Amino acid sequence: xxxxxxxxxxxxxxxxxxxxxxxxxxxxxTDALNHQLIPLRTxxxxxxxxxxxxxxxxxxxxxxxxxGEATHxxxxxxxxKHRMLVLLVKELGVKTFVIEGDFAGxxxxxxxVLYGKNSLNQGLVGxxxxxxxxxxxxxxxxxxxxxxxxxxxxxxxxxWGCDLKLAYFMVEPVKQYLTANHQLTPVLDSGxxxxxxxxxxxxxxxxxxxxxxxxxxxxxxxxxxxxGKLALYQHYVRQMQQCFDxxxxxxxxxxxxxxxxxxxxxAENCEWIYNQTGHKKMMIWAHNQHICKSSGSEGHNRxxxxxxxxxxxxxxxxxxxxxxxxxxxFDMQTMKYVAVPIAPAKADATGNVFSKCSAxxxxxxxxxxxxxxxxxxxxxxxxxxxxxxxxxxxxxxxEHRLADSYDGVIFIKNTTPARSLKPSQQ
Numbered sequence: 001x002x003x004x005x006x007x008x009x010x011x012x013x014x015x016x017x018x019x020x021x022x023x024x025x026x027x028x029x030t031d032a033l034n035h036q037l038i039p040l041r042t043x044x045x046x047x048x049x050x051x052x053x054x055x056x057x058x059x060x061x062x063x064x065x066x067x068g069e070a071t072h073x074x075x076x077x078x079x080x081k082h083r084m085l086v087l088l089v090k091e092l093g094v095k096t097f098v099i100e101g102d103f104a105g106x107x108x109x110x111x112x113v114l115y116g117k118n119s120l121n122q123g124l125v126g127x128x129x130x131x132x133x134x135x136x137x138x139x140x141x142x143x144x145x146x147x148x149x150x151x152x153x154x155x156x157x158x159x160w161g162c163d164l165k166l167a168y169f170m171v172e173p174v175k176q177y178l179t180a181n182h183q184l185t186p187v188l189d190s191g192x193x194x195x196x197x198x199x200x201x202x203x204x205x206x207x208x209x210x211x212x213x214x215x216x217x218x219x220x221x222x223x224x225x226x227x228g229k230l231a232l233y234q235h236y237v238r239q240m241q242q243c244f245d246x247x248x249x250x251x252x253x254x255x256x257x258x259x260x261x262x263x264x265x266x267a268e269n270c271e272w273i274y275n276q277t278g279h280k281k282m283m284i285w286a287h288n289q290h291i292c293k294s295s296g297s298e299g300h301n302r303x304x305x306x307x308x309x310x311x312x313x314x315x316x317x318x319x320x321x322x323x324x325x326x327x328x329x330f331d332m333q334t335m336k337y338v339a340v341p342i343a344p345a346k347a348d349a350t351g352n353v354f355s356k357c358s359a360x361x362x363x364x365x366x367x368x369x370x371x372x373x374x375x376x377x378x379x380x381x382x383x384x385x386x387x388x389x390x391x392x393x394x395x396x397x398x399e400h401r402l403a404d405s406y407d408g409v410i411f412i413k414n415t416t417p418a419r420s421l422k423p424s425q426q
Contacts, residue, residue, distance in 0.1 A: 028374050030356045036369040039359035043412060045082040045143065052087055058365050058408075059092055063314040064274065066284045066291030066304055068406075070320050071388040072129075073328030073337075075419060076361075076412040077320050078136035081285055085140065088283050089147065089157055096277045097144065098160045100286035101127030103239050103269050104170035106161030107232070113145040113159050124421075128165030130330060130337075131390040135419040158277060162269040162284070162303075164243050164262060167198035170236045174217075177233060181224050188213050198243050210244050231276055235269075242268075260301045263290060267306035288319045289387065289398065293407075296400030318363075319406040321385055323355035325415030329392040339417040340392040349397060350385045350409075353378070360413040366403055379403035 041051040049056070059065065067084060069077040088094035099106065109123030123141060124133050141159070148156040171192050178184040191213020194206040202210070217240070222233040242265040249261040266286075274282055284291060291304040293315075307315045324344040331338050345351030354362075370376040384397035402409065 029378055032372045032374040034358045037357060037359055037362040037364050040361040043076045043080040043361055045079055045086060049087055055363055056091055062316040064282045064311055066317040068288035068291045068319045070288055070322060070386045071327045072131040072390040073418045075136060075416045078418055082140040085283055093281050094283050095280040096158055096282040098162050098270055098273055098282060098284045100163050100290060101129055101161035102163055102165035103161045104236055105166045110159040113148055114156055126169060127161055133421055135421055138421055160273045162266045164246055164265060167196045170239045171195050174233060174236050188216055195240060202247055214241055235272060256300050263303040266303040291317045292405040293317055294400060294404035296398045298398055316407045318408045318410055321351050321354060321409055321411045322415045323351045323413045326417050327392055328417040330390050345386055350383050354411040355413055363410050365408045
């Protein structure tokens with residue numbers, strides 16, 4: 001073959017690459033997806049699971065279920081996760097619920113759903129995330145409480161947080177214990193005062209006070225605590241160390257460093273909860289990028305990556321995706337939540353690809369769907385997916401291989417904003 005012919009063939013192949021890519025994302029892929037997806041009858045929480053029967057067979061041997069969300073302000077993501085929780089509890093034996101909320105503060109909600117202590121609003125505040133102050137999250141918590149009211153103690157669902165958001169709820173019970181047992185020293189008291197500034201810049205003096213207090217706390221056994229609270233007190237101290245490490249990881253030059261520390265400890269807390277509850281099946285509610293099994297274009301070391309390494313096939317991560325709609329977004333100027341429209345997903349994004357399927361809303365399990373080579377090729381490609389937090393600023397995407405990131409996806413074609421709490425619950 002002459003050099004001229006070789007160059008001509010290379011040119012033709014190069015020019016044809018866009019057409020090949022489009023073909024892979026075209027009718028053949030849509031047709032293949034239509035034969036593998038599980039259509040959803042509804043995204044609202046109810047007790048009918050006929051449409052989810054195929055999913056039950058896929059999930060029956062899993063232990064930890066990570067359910068993500070592409071935004072922190074989408075009604076349908078929240079309500080379908082509520083529906084999934086009902087399925088997992090009633091049909092698959094899940095007894096532990098974990099949310100992307102403060103570990104210590106979530107005990108306010110746990111006391112509410114187990115014993116009716118505190119109030120629903122106190123429980124929501126304890127989670128430490130404004131995005132969870134919605135009617136959908138409130139309704140989900142109320143469902144857990146109502147369910148628990150009908151169950152024996154061993155069958156009740158416990159409510160946990162895995163994040164590092166607040167200082168009060170980890171400091172106050174430990175301080176009260178030490179005060180009651182005459183173990184509160186000036187060093188500890190000074191350290192607790194500094195810890196309460198968590199979430200705001202700490203001076204070098206503050207950091208020194210926290211470090212000294214943590215040194216003293218490491219020597220305290222909490223052996224006079226109620227046996228049911230002993231492990232919790234010990235983990236409150238561990239959370240104080242986590243928060244101190246998180247503050248210390250701040251870097252203007254390497255902002256991902258602090259995010260990595262946060263996800264590292266979110267994973268550690270999930271593992272602690274799993275072990276503390278006696279290895280009971282667990283559902284985790286967090287953002288897509290926390291539950292995912294790969295870093296993607298962000299390059300972060302996420303919670304889901306650590307959970308996948310620890311639990312292997314027992315961990316099943318589900319990403320959420322959408323085509324267009326609106327979300328509840330926090331406006332930093334007015335300091336209020338507003339409804340913000342989101343433009344349709346761009347042409348090569350997963351949301352656009354999935355929008356062409358026959359079902360508007362569906363579940364796709366990657367392992368079973370990958371039996372089709374057309375779908376496998378798509379799942380193995382670098383593709384963009386929508387990626388928003390609690391605030392909408394501009395169209396945002398993360399580039400990743402779906403097969404590396406998740407075990408499946410839940411697609412909601414058109415979305416609406418999460419709803420504000422009823423006045424009676426605020």
